[in-house]
Amino acid sequence: MANEVRTTKVSQKFNTVDDVADLIDEIKQKEDSLETLVLEGNSYGIEPLKAIGEALTMCHQVKHLMLNDMFISRLKTEIPEALRLLFGGIMSSEAKIITLNLNDNAIGPVTMPQLLPFLESKSCESLRILRLNNCGLGIRGGQMLSNVLSRLENLQELIIGRNRLEIDGVRDICQSLSNLSHLEILELPQNGTKGDGIVGLTQALASNKNLKVLNLNDNVLKGMDKLLADTVQGLKYLEVLNFGDCLLKTSGCISLMSAIQRVCTTNGVCYLREIILNGNEIGKNAVPSIKATIEQILKSRAHDEIELKIDLSCNNLGEDLVEDLRAQFADSINLIVEDDEGSADEQDDDEPIDLAGDENVNLNQSNNGDVLDVEQLIIQYDSNFQNLKKLAEDFFLVSSKGFRNDLNNISDRSKIEVEAIIKVGLKYQLKNHGFDFINELLIVCGLLKSEDKKSKTYSSNDLRGPVLALAFSLKFLNDINQKKCIRVFLKKVMDDEKYDTVRSNLLSFVYSF
Structure with a gap:
């Protein structure tokens, strides 16, 4: 193709500028007529990619970067610097990239600090196709990528399989995709995800109704x-x-x-x-x-x-x-x-499905992928009601999973589910003068010891989410004595250093309701 430059060799190792001299000459000859650069199937060192990046500074019309499988047998320490130099040349040219194919490169979390600035740059404002299959991202790399994905507003194709993203990586990536609306191809095969990862995926797809290809092969x-x-x-x-x-x-x-x-x-x-x-x-x-x-x-x-x-x-x-x-x-x-x-x-x-080791969480969601409203959730919890202890355990799981470190608070979705759980629990209180459900909540929040020796001990858990949810629950209690009881227990934990990060939100709930 007249507007394409590609290496004619395959499985070669390029260590010096002289090794890619012909390729650089061709890039310089084409300059603004160059639209597609293909470097796949070889091994490029730092110096060759620095020279290629410098040549690309004059190529303002580059649109497609086929950079898959271009670091064969290279050390992971070489790849970040090599990509930084290559991307630097492209950003200097102010070219608008449409396709970025980095499949089969050992990128991993170590290279993400070089990839993310490129994805955030003006060069990727029009990016439609992003391929990161088999790049060794892992959970951490996936979470780092999720921080920029939501900015790629024109993204139509995302291929990110075989990266060991597991639950947390897929969940965070899909949270970013929920802010997009133009996805047509989404491939996440062989990432070992299940549970919350799949829940996050369904929420993302609710925002991307035009999807044409969905590949979840070899997940749970x-x-x-x-x-x-x-x-x-x-x-x-x-x-x-x-x-x-x-x-x-x-x-x-x-x-x-x-x-x-x-x-x-x-x-x-x-x-x-x-x-x-x-x-x-x-x-x-x-x-x-x-x-x-x-x-x-x-x-x-x-x-x-x-x-x-x-x-x-x-x-x-x-x-x-x-x-x-x-x-x-x-x-x-x-x-x-x-x-x-x-x-x-x-x-x-x-x-x-097992969402967290040996625990199950309620997957309440509407047909369009949005979280159900309170009344719908109340109907679901009510229809599945077993006993108050099980309902309190649902409260613990929802509030634990809904705790967000970035906000030091529970998520809005968790608040909706907590409201539904509290209202159903209050409905089924039949003894102990209306304190049987309150007691179960205090137990799962680690604030009261269970008299049942077989009951699970919660005091060793991270209880910031449940305690915040308990404080938020005050909003839905009409009984003055129930409110007083909960406030007494909550005030006892205020000075505990375990709750330093959430103390302001905790105080806000306690004294607002």
Whole structure:
């Protein structure tokens, strides 16, 4: 291409300026006609990239940087400086970058201080495509990246798989994506995320209704049936859905199929062309729903000329049902059902997802991904009510997870859930003159010792969130004696150094309500 410069060599190690002399000459010859720079598949040292960066200062029209796999066998200590020099040249040129591909480079947290200023610069104001697949970011690198993602207002494609982001990294990144609205492609495969990470993802997708590609391959989606179904139902332009190796199980598959059917019927048209559900331990009970969904997609798909691909390999459908599926759909779709592990007895796989080690948190969310209002939450907590002790434990989990260090307070979402929990708990108080629920709350806040020796001890936990939530709960108590009781216990902890960072907010709650 006339407007492209690329290295003609592959798997070469460039250590000196002379090693890239031809490449630099070509960059200088093209100057403002250069739009695409391709450096992939080689190994660049600091000096070569410094020279390339200097040459790029005169290339004001560069739009696409294909920098994937360009540090083969380089030390992690070399990469930050090399990228700083390269990015410095581009920022000096004031070029407006549209595509930044850094896949398969050992960036990690150590290089983020060099990448983030570039992403924050005017050069990336128009960035639409960001690819950071297999860059070793880890949780810390993901959290650092999340600080700038929300500023990339034009971002349409984010590929950030194989980075060991786990729960915290994905959650923080998705919080940033909630502030965007133009995403069309989101790929987060093989990041070891589940629970809160997936909850954060669904919230982000509620703001990005035009998504066309969603790839969560090889993460844990077990127990997220309703949340994921509600999310998929809102993505009416979705073309590719990859939930392979995600432990969806039979119930998850059925919920997903129902959501896809609702997309077809509600919108009257379906854009899906690829559904990947391999390796999900999907059993025979899901087959009727799969059949009905395929038929619905074929009936309402937007483009008849595009072949529909569905991969159900490595599940537990059973030989007879696999053959039945092939007989019915092999001529109309690209159906892949290989290495089926045979039908097994269906088991109840609707157990709740583990969000924090051995605890479960209430996943209250509306169909559009927004947090439900108080009245809706009250209905849900009321319908799932077991006992006051369990409700107090929900209070502990919601307030603990909702504590924000940056604000030294609990989040707005937590306040809404705390309000619902308190109102349901007060409804079920039947003994001890209305103090049985208050006692349970004091216990989970570590302010009162339980008489039940089998009860969990909370005093060793970080209790800033629960104590703040307890103080906030004063707002919803009408009984003067209940309020006095809680204030007495809260005032006892005011001088405890554990609560130094939250003391001002704690005082505000105590004396406001």
